[in-house]
Amino acid sequence: MEVTIERCGGWIGRAERLGPVDIAGVPQGSARRMRAVVSEMGFYGLPATITKPGGADVVEYKTTIAVGARTHIVYSNDLSEEAYQQKLADLIGLLELSGAKFAVIEPASNSKAAMEALRYDLTGGGITLAYFTFGDLKNERILWYSDGDRSLDFYHTDVRTGDVPDLDGRCVMVKLKGAGAKAVTATLLVPSVCFTGADTAWSTPVDAAMIIAGPAASGRGKSYHAINLVGEARNHD
Structure with a gap:
């Protein structure tokens, strides 16, 4: 299982990416807890977009989980269901404990064009x-x-x-x-x-x-x- 989480907006002020992290490469205990959190999220049964409209200060998330040839992506934000957001925070915490860190996503171009x-x-x-x-x-x-x-x-x-x-x-x-x-x-x-x-x-x-x-x-x-x-x-x- 490979996990990638991207976030932007809110207090972050820029786009950041955590991962991709291959769960097979983390300690067995941590990998087991990560899989459990993904299961508790009901991740694969969620629609692609569970964001809810909000202001420009809302943090947006794109979570991508791949298992073999199967890839599922869910877009969420701070206004999504509280239970999902809590589990997402738990997953981020576990990934960071495993050594992964958010890194700024560099824009493809510095152009000021619209x-x-x-x-x-x-x-x-x-x-x-x-x-x-x-x-x-x-x-x-x-x-x-x-x-x-x-x-x-x-x-x-x-x-x-x-x-x-x-x-x-x-x-x-x-x-x-x-x-x-x-x-x-x-x-x-x-x-x-x-x-x-x-x-x-x-x-x-x-x-x-x-x-x-x-x-x-x-x-x-x-x-x-x-x-x-x-x-x-x-x-x-």
Whole structure:
């Protein structure tokens, strides 16, 4: 089992990484306690994003645990469920006791040019989602969507994206279920958000919208349902 924990925001003021730490390389007693904490977290059963909207002073975490070919990533923050955050703190403490230390993640570039928000975390109307603007570039997940009945991941082959100049934003369209005339689709509209300068905030509140389209009850044409979403745009993943 290999563990990597990244954090940023809040009092930290910079992005830091702990690990990756291969549990096989730590004393057996410590390794056993680490595995127990991961089990108590219910880590592999958690959705990819359990963050909750908050201010710029909230500390954000990205926890990655790999076992063989299996890798699971969970994004959380100080406002996530208290029980999870306590277990995460326990895991960090055990990793630090084993000799691992947080190290500053050096930016890829010192450019002052504007950088597009890398992810949006949004909720509203019973929907929770995370949109990753870099997904189509890295062949990674672009959208995670949950509406209480289902939790879905969408990758570059599953989505259509495009800029909306008149709205100063971007749209992302995915198919939730069905096919052809019976398909139910969701189109996410997010504002364009850019951060500039090395001392920019880690995140900013945003409003967005999602339009759900499906077959009309009459059987002719489509019906549309617009949902207001609120959350944060972030300049880190």
